[in-house]
Amino acid sequence: MAPQSISAKVCEVLYQLPTRIICTVIVIFQCVILDYYLVTHKGYAWLAFIAADLAVVFVFVAAFVISYRHLLMSRESSTQMTEVRPGSLPLGYIAWGVYSLALVARIVVIFRTFVFNLSESEFFGPNLLKLSLSLSSPIFLLLLMTHNNAPITSPRRQYIEEITGSVPLDILDSVEILDVLFTNQSRILLPFSLEHAILSVSCINLVLPVLPLLTLSRTHFGYKKLADGLLMGHRLLHMIVVNVPYLVIRLIIWHGAEQSVSVLLTKNIIMIFLTLHDLYAWKQEKELEKEENARNYEMEERNSITDNQAL
Structure with missing residues (x-):
């Protein structure tokens, strides 16, 4: 029994760790790229955003550790035929809240000050900026994956997908609509009020995934259900x-x-x-x-x- 128990724990670690590591690496990569844009175009004083980066990475790692412990307890209880609810995992939506606020702060500075000066001929131009912003979509998916172990065909999985299914595409939608603010031509043709509306709506919708994560947390990721x-x-x-x-x-x-x-x-x-x-x-x-x-x-x-x- 002891060797089986050890091998089961090893498999559990190998199952859980890659998703968390990949998510952390993507978060760090996005932060570094955006910080480079700020420092290059605004000055070294904007290295202060590294403090926000450290806070984001810390809360993500804390969320991953707590979710791992809860999911491991849930999996062990299921093998022992006992019902254990895995908990509300509050750090999931807190992590996205901290991350999205730091992201939105960068977006506001970039798109209100120097984004129209970026040249497509440069490596650190608009294309890399859009790519780095679009990484928020897989970050959300990976964060969600690390906070539930619902089987693919289970009612819990269907409930989770119903709550969050459109969020990754909506994040990409928020990044795509910012595209009109990249060029000088678009900036001249668009009224200031429309530019402000585009930037405001996009930033709001990058923070908005906090709500489905909060809903899933309060319903224990499908162990409870919202009323119709x-x-x-x-x-x-x-x-x-x-x-x-x-x-x-x-x-x-x-x-x-x-x-x-x-x-x-x-x-x-x-x-x-x-x-x-x-x-x-x-x-x-x-x-x-x-x-x-x-x-x-x-x-x-x-x-x-x-x-x-x-x-």
């Missing part, structure tokens, strides 16, 4: 905060500023349509459920009256 009404409210909030603003901004860029439109405009339309369709279907189900309950209540009343008359 709260789940639908979560999807409506997501539609209003993410897809509707991006759709409006892209239409303004297309028709008002006469700029080329992104294909992600179609993604915004599809997500809005699906959310409204699901809302309508959910309301129809609730109406049918109310009618069924009313019929059952009426039938019980009739049966009660009949029994009283028989007595």
Whole structure:
């Protein structure tokens, strides 16, 4: 039994560690690249952001350690046929909150001061900047993977995907819409209010994944479930905060500023349509459920009256 136990623990470590190591490496790489842009274009005083980088790495490592212990306890309890809930894992959404705030601070400085001076002919130009910002999407995925061990076909996994399924694409959407702020031409054609709206909405939506992570934390990553009404409210909030603003901004860029439109405009339309369709279907189900309950209540009343008359 001892050798089997040791080999099982070794397999567990090998299963859990790579995801955490890769996520940490990507976070550090993104921080270094963004710090280089700041120092190169703003001066050495911006090396102060290294303090924020250390805070981000520290909270990610702490979240990984705690989640590893919880998931290991959960896996061991399942082999012993005992039910142990793995805990709320609060550092998951705290880690993303700290990380996203540090990221947004850099984005605001970069896009309000020198992004329009970047040249595509340079290695540290707009392409590398966009690539480094887009790394937030796999960072979110890896952070999520390290905080649950739900089997692929389980209801827990389906619940987690329903809560977070669109987040990685929304992060890429937030980075893509910033593309119009990179060139001098776009900066001249776009009104200041539109530039401000694009930057504001993108930054908000980079912080927004805190909410699904918080929701999963409070529901113990699928061990509990949100009420249908709260789940639908979560999807409506997501539609209003993410897809509707991006759709409006892209239409303004297309028709008002006469700029080329992104294909992600179609993604915004599809997500809005699906959310409204699901809302309508959910309301129809609730109406049918109310009618069924009313019929059952009426039938019980009739049966009660009949029994009283028989007595």
